[in-house]
Amino acid sequence: MSKRELIAKGDIVDVYKEGDMVIKIFNENQPKTAALYEALTHSRVETTGLNVPVIHEVSKVDGKWAITMDHIEGKTLYQMMKENPENINKYVDDMVDLQLQVHSKNAPLLSKLKDKLQRQIKSVDCIDDNKRYEMLTRLETMPKHTKLCHCNFTPMNIIINDKGTFIVDWVAARQGNASADAGKTYLFLCLNFPEVAEIYLDTFCKKTNTKKKYVQDWLPIVAAAKLADGNPAEKELLMKWIDVFHYE
Secondary structure (H helix, E strand, C coil): CCCCEEEEECCCEEEEEECCEEEEEECCCCCHHHHHHHHHHHHHHHCCCCCCCCEEEEEEECCEEEEEEECCCCEEHHHHHHHCHHHHHHHHHHHHHHHHHHHCCCCCCCCEHHHHHHHHHHHCCCCCHHHHHHHHHHHHHCCCCCEEECCCCCHHHEEEECCEEEECCCCCCEEECHHHHHHHHHHHHHHHCHHHHHHHHHHHHHHHCCCHHHHHCCHHHHHHHHHHHCCHHHHHHHHHHHCCCCCC
């Protein structure tokens, strides 16, 4: 039997490599529903034909719930951006093309992105009731779409190898508005890769013929929802986005 190697450790799951498989082992305080819901969400994405890891098993490992799926070898797009900054524009161009490929798919059995954003905003206790009401009202008025949204579409979740380009980490996937998904990507880049954020937003809007203001209108909403993650390092920037209601 292949040796199990820890490759990532988190608050919810630890990720191990074992042979040509990855095993995501949920922490013992995580319920069965967490593993089953992630596996179901990912399996529904598999049916779209996108290049994603294939889930092989949901089981118990050492008394904890676990998901076993393909291990995708290769470099992340994030690694390539860091190693070859002179190619940033091309990498962002490719990244947006890949995201548009995701948005071209439909997965009608997935949960709705709007419903998740609403739950997250309601759960945040660091904004006052007036702001929460404003965010929920704005969310309700935004157009309802049913495109496949990754909802964590970042250069870290894009892996490239000699077999192609793969997208990983689909636990947050929902069906919804593509510009909301783009807003989530933009916020991630602002927080973690700021030199790429504006290039990304300009490229997305140009390729989709979308007015920048339309994506920007989603930013206070997705920022408020992201506060539910409870990451103190992100709070200051997210609160600034929540306070921005008008764009030129």
